[in-house]
Amino acid sequence: MSHHDTIFLEEARILEHEHWPGEQFVLRLEAPKCARDACPGQFVHLTVDPLLPLRRPISIQRTDPEEGWVELLYKRVGRGTALLAEKRAGARLSLLGPIGRPFRVTQRRPLLLGGGVGMPPMVFLAESLKGCDMEPLAILASEVPFPFEPVESALPVEGLEPDIQAAHPLLETWGIPSRLASTRIMPGVFRGYVTEAAQRWLTSLDETARSEVELFACGPHPMLEAVVDLARKFGLPVQISLEEFMACGVGGCAGCVVEVETERGPAMQRVCVDGPVFDGHRVFPA
Numbered sequence: 001m002s003h004h005d006t007i008f009l010e011e012a013r014i015l016e017h018e019h020w021p022g023e024q025f026v027l028r029l030e031a032p033k034c035a036r037d038a039c040p041g042q043f044v045h046l047t048v049d050p051l052l053p054l055r056r057p058i059s060i061q062r063t064d065p066e067e068g069w070v071e072l073l074y075k076r077v078g079r080g081t082a083l084l085a086e087k088r089a090g091a092r093l094s095l096l097g098p099i100g101r102p103f104r105v106t107q108r109r110p111l112l113l114g115g116g117v118g119m120p121p122m123v124f125l126a127e128s129l130k131g132c133d134m135e136p137l138a139i140l141a142s143e144v145p146f147p148f149e150p151v152e153s154a155l156p157v158e159g160l161e162p163d164i165q166a167a168h169p170l171l172e173t174w175g176i177p178s179r180l181a182s183t184r185i186m187p188g189v190f191r192g193y194v195t196e197a198a199q200r201w202l203t204s205l206d207e208t209a210r211s212e213v214e215l216f217a218c219g220p221h222p223m224l225e226a227v228v229d230l231a232r233k234f235g236l237p238v239q240i241s242l243e244e245f246m247a248c249g250v251g252g253c254a255g256c257v258v259e260v261e262t263e264r265g266p267a268m269q270r271v272c273v274d275g276p277v278f279d280g281h282r283v284f285p286a
Helices: 032-037 079-085 116-128 169-173 194-204 221-234
Strands: 008-020 024-030 043-046 056-064 069-075 092-099 109-115 137-141 178-182 213-218 238-241 257-262 265-270 277-279
Touching: 008 032, 024 079, 032 056, 032 069, 032 092, 043 069, 056 079, 056 092, 056 116, 069 079, 069 116, 109 116, 109 194, 109 221, 116 137, 116 169, 116 213, 137 194, 178 194, 194 221, 213 221, 221 238
Parallel strands: 109 137, 109 213, 137 178, 213 238
Antiparallel strands: 008 024, 008 092, 024 069, 043 056, 043 092, 056 069, 238 277, 257 265
């Protein structure tokens, strides 16, 4: 692949490792080469422990090219992430990254939708949009407590009830309006699915404003399918970041293929290097 020469192998030192409710962890690693080249939507392939030779793919949440760190958010769900959760500051992990095709921002108004551990690419994308004039909006969802303290008095968002005020603190400091959604009852949080909140906001726009929106999403498979259905309903473009089990992570084993509609018909493409970001309409055709 033409982008293999932008994937780096680094012994990444753990700078910070925070444990949040819902068995969520935020891991900050010193990996200057990856931090320099990473783009929103890309991921790293991490050796979580010498006991497990197979690496784990984890989406990048933030980077600082000047300080040389990358930040990851993950949830402890199996043996690999359980071993990773035991690692402390100062430990070193073998990291391959950045990997994959990132999101491609256009001149349309970005609507960012993230669910669960699909939130990190949206945070990374939001940070890249700081200071832009496209008026981005992010709606993030989780069925477990959010891995941060929500802001309860946020930047204004038209189209949602005034009491829906819970927002992502980092995005607020970047000047990007955001709202949180959950099926759990939490103060200031939209009660329902992220797609329901997104539909309410899109419906509130006039036809001209709505036609200028583009959706970007990462999350569980059913959520992504619902996001594409929403985009199709309003006739809007949508980019989605897929999550799949991976072995090599660099396109060699073809263990992470998904069916994608192309100009020549259905084709099997690798999530790791042909994605993870795809045109949502090609992954979930009508």
